[in-house]
Amino acid sequence: MLYWTVIFLVIALIAGVLGFGGVASAASGIAKFLFVLFILLFLASLVLGQGWI
Known part of the structure; x- marks a missing residue:
């Protein structure tokens, strides 16, 4: 979806x-x-533990 941005x-x-x-x-x-939407989704995925860690 970053493509559309x-x-x-x-x-x-x-x-x-x-x-x-x-x-x-x-x-x-x-x-x-x-x-802004993609940044918020990225931060939410990090907080929920589905990030790159």
Whole structure:
């Protein structure tokens, strides 16, 4: 699922360079949300003992 975060980040960067303000802000918002979600899931898996230890 981290793949989708990278996809939306790339879309946001391209849209920002080309000047599509609405598309860039929407894609960056989705990328930020997915990034925070994946960090929380990673931390939860570490706390529950299913991490790399």
